[in-house]
Amino acid sequence: MADEIRVEVARYRPDKDREPGWQEYDVPLRTDWTVLDALNHVKNEVDSTLAFRWSCRMGICGSCGMNVQGEPRLSCATFLTDYAPGPVRVEPLANFPVVRDLVVDIDDFLEKLPRVKPWIIRDEEKSVDDGEYLQSPEELEAYQQFSMCINCMLCYAACPVYGLDPDFVGPAAIALAERYDLDSRDQGARQRLDVLIEAEGVYGCTFVGECTRVCPKHVDPAGAIQRYKLKAAQESVKAFLLPRAFR
Amino acid sequence: MSRATGDDLSYRRPVPLWWWLHKRTYFVFVMRELSSIFIAWLVLYLLLFVRAVGRGEAAYQDFLDDAASPWLVTLNVIAFAFIVLHTITWFSLTPQAMVVRVRGHRVPGIAIIAGQYAALAAVTAFVAWLVLS
Amino acid sequence: MKFRIEPFVWLAFSGGGVLAALFMPVLAFLFALAFPLGWIDPPSHDHLDAIVSNPLTFLVLFGLFVVMLVHAAHRFRYTLYDGLQIKHRVLVGTLCYGAVLVGAFACLQFLGGATQ
Ligand code: SF4
Ligand code: FES
Numbered sequence: 001m002a003d004e005i006r007v008e009v010a011r012y013r014p015d016k017d018r019e020p021g022w023q024e025y026d027v028p029l030r031t032d033w034t035v036l037d038a039l040n041h042v043k044n045e046v047d048s049t050l051a052f053r054w055s056c057r058m059g060i061c062g063s064c065g066m067n068v069q070g071e072p073r074l075s076c077a078t079f080l081t082d083y084a085p086g087p088v089r090v091e092p093l094a095n096f097p098v099v100r101d102l103v104v105d106i107d108d109f110l111e112k113l114p115r116v117k118p119w120i121i122r123d124e125e126k127s128v129d130d131g132e133y134l135q136s137p138e139e140l141e142a143y144q145q146f147s148m149c150i151n152c153m154l155c156y157a158a159c160p161v162y163g164l165d166p167d168f169v170g171p172a173a174i175a176l177a178e179r180y181d182l183d184s185r186d187q188g189a190r191q192r193l194d195v196l197i198e199a200e201g202v203y204g205c206t207f208v209g210e211c212t213r214v215c216p217k218h219v220d221p222a223g224a225i226q227r228y229k230l231k232a233a234q235e236s237v238k239a240f241l242l243p244r245a246f247r
Numbered sequence: 248m249s250r251a252t253g254d255d256l257s258y259r260r261p262v263p264l265w266w267w268l269h270k271r272t273y274f275v276f277v278m279r280e281l282s283s284i285f286i287a288w289l290v291l292y293l294l295l296f297v298r299a300v301g302r303g304e305a306a307y308q309d310f311l312d313d314a315a316s317p318w319l320v321t322l323n324v325i326a327f328a329f330i331v332l333h334t335i336t337w338f339s340l341t342p343q344a345m346v347v348r349v350r351g352h353r354v355p356g357i358a359i360i361a362g363q364y365a366a367l368a369a370v371t372a373f374v375a376w377l378v379l380s
Numbered sequence: 381m382k383f384r385i386e387p388f389v390w391l392a393f394s395g396g397g398v399l400a401a402l403f404m405p406v407l408a409f410l411f412a413l414a415f416p417l418g419w420i421d422p423p424s425h426d427h428l429d430a431i432v433s434n435p436l437t438f439l440v441l442f443g444l445f446v447v448m449l450v451h452a453a454h455r456f457r458y459t460l461y462d463g464l465q466i467k468h469r470v471l472v473g474t475l476c477y478g479a480v481l482v483g484a485f486a487c488l489q490f491l492g493g494a495t496q
Contacts, residue, residue, distance in 0.1 A: 014256035070270065097257040105257050160273060163262045164462055194382055203386040205339065206458045208276045226344030229390055236387035262418050264465060277463050283455035286400050290445045290452070290483065294490045296411050297441070301494025304425040314416035323412035325439040336454050358452050363401075371406040377431065378410060378423055 005080055006028040007038050012098050020098060023047075028085060035075040038100070039090070048149055052102035059216060062152030066102055067091040068082065070246035072157035072214045073196075091240075093157040096195035103236055105177040111168055116195055121188025139184040146179035146224060148217040155221050156209035171211035171221030174202060178224040182229075193232055202228045275378070285326040322339035338363040388462040396451025399444055443486050449483040468475060 004026045012020035025046055027038040036054055043050050054064040057076045064075045069089050080088065096104035126133065155171035162168045178195060181189045196202045205225045214223040267273040299310035312344060313319065342356030399404075415422040431437055453476040460466045 012258055014258070020258060020260075034364050072257070094260070096261045100368075113408070141440070160262075160266060160462060163266070163466060171320040197382060197384050197387065199384075199386065203390060206276075206280065206462065208273070209340070209343075210272060212343070213272065220343065226340075226345065230345055233387040233391045235381060236384065236390070239381045240383065260431055262465070267463060273402040277459065278408045280463065283459065286404060286448055287452035287456070287479075287483075288410065289404060290448050291486075292412060293407060293441075294445065294486060297494045298490040299434050301490075302427065307425045307428070311416050311422055314412070315418075320413070320417065323408070323416075326411060327405075327408045330400070330404045333397075334405055337397050337401040367402055367405065370402045374403070375410070376407045376423040378428070379420070 003029055005084055007035075008087050009039070009102070010089075010091040010098075010159045011050070013049075014090075014100055024050070024087070025184050027080075029080055029081075029086075035066070035068055035073070035078045035080060035088070035090060038080055039075065050102075059152060061152035065093050065152045065154050065157065068093050072154035074117050074152060074154070074216050077216060093153060093164040095155070097161065100197055102218070106153065108166060109151075109156060109170070109172075113151075113176065114172045115169065116173050116192050117188055118173075118176040118180055120180065120183060120186045121191060121206075122185075123187050127152070129147050131201060133185040135184055142181050142184070143182035144183065146175050146180045146219055147244060149175060149179075149219050150217055152216065154214045154220075156217065158210035158214040160210070161206060163203055165200070165204060168204045169201050171197065171215075172226060172227065173223035174205075175219050175224040178228060187232075193235060194229055197230055197232045197236075205229075278329075279332060279336045282329040285329040286333065287325055288322070289330065291327075334367065338367075389450070392447060392450040393454040394451075395455075396447040396449070400448045400451055403444060404448070429494075432491075435495060438491050438495045441491055445487045445491075446480070446484045449480045449487075450477075453477055453480045 005028075007025050007027055008022050009025065010020045011017070011023045024039075025042045027041050028035075030037075036052075036057065039050065039052050040054075040130050043052075044148075052066070052075075054063070054076060055061040056063075059074055059077045062074075065071070065072060066075045067090070068075060068078050069083060070091075072093060075090070090102065092098045092102045092104045096106065096108070097134075099105050149172055152170065153171060159168075159171055160169050174196060177192045180186045181192060202225050207222060207226060209222045212220045215221065263269070272369045272371040296314075297312060314323075338360055342359040347354040347359055347360075410420070414431040432441075439490050457476040458471055461469065465471055
């Protein structure tokens, strides 16, 4: 095996460049090195101006998402050897504005998340004296898959609908809405439905399914969105075809 | 960093017009969606078929002869291929789109898919029996 | 609860998708390929005529065809938005769903004509 691999990194310096360009670096090809290790090597040894986000290096924090060879990936969980002999292209996450080099502007995502009210909503709060809300293992299992999201936004980078229509609420936010809807302690499904039934909510999705394919945590946002469509449709039919008494 | 400056200088990458040619999964997706045209075409074709039957023996024979012309056969072969694509993709996506529970237990996806193919077989057998018997 | 038309259109789209997946393969195979090309001997005119002049056939085919047309129009609308990045949403929507109305009218005419 060659002992080096070429990494082509998208660079964008907002003060100097009018659009992003490519810069190539040769980095050691070590079996235990990830794309993030390669970038850190460049930053430490070659070019300290390279900008990118990371934190945990273990697929937990969700901050190191990048498009590697055109695929949205966690760069800390993507091994260089999978791309040998190279070169391997590293770009900022697709569908987001580029702030600098590999750093994208995530404000839009941060604005969308709270829109679906991702917290436990109660018609009436229990007082502390009444004790905690108990939950059985089955009730936990009902939503657990959707609670694994690490907000890495790979699903947004993979979603062509979001790319073409940035108003679309998007995969992770809808999966999170589903997470709380399925929580036995929650009573806020109706409120979330009112948000997601809008045109930029679930019905903007055309079930491309890419979000689920790229999700590093197997959250299956595409499944969550389709189930939400069905749920919204059932509720709509009920609300407008049945007399009040039967709802 | 002031917000205004950051906004002005961040770079928005345009989506290329033919974005779905760049990745295999996107391409398959668009082909799946394009099956809609062929469904619409086949509905029209079947309508014309029924109309020909309603117009009598001679019109029916004429229609069958016309339908054997190379152009129509080519079109219909393509349409049939897209129908198959539609059926396969539709069936395989169903378990993701709906959760089926039997007595509290979630039915595994593979069983939902198998059930749909069983339904397909039943419908096919019924239509074939009706038309050919 | 808010009233939105999307959930209802989506239900029709889904129903049409299911019906197309179940019925179209056999219908397309028999009527568009096997009979014209003589892979299978086409049924006699009398037999088919008996089938299509049954009012039940009219109802079933009318329902089937119209829902499948809604399915196709709805899907194609999004293909135009996303695949070709056509921005005139209202125009595209009007054309697609308008085509369904025309199609439904044609179904009424052609299927009804064969029933008499
Ligand atoms: S759903 Fe998956 S891909 Fe999307 S943000 Fe959450 S963990 Fe990342
Ligand atoms: S650095 Fe935390 S997920 Fe990669």
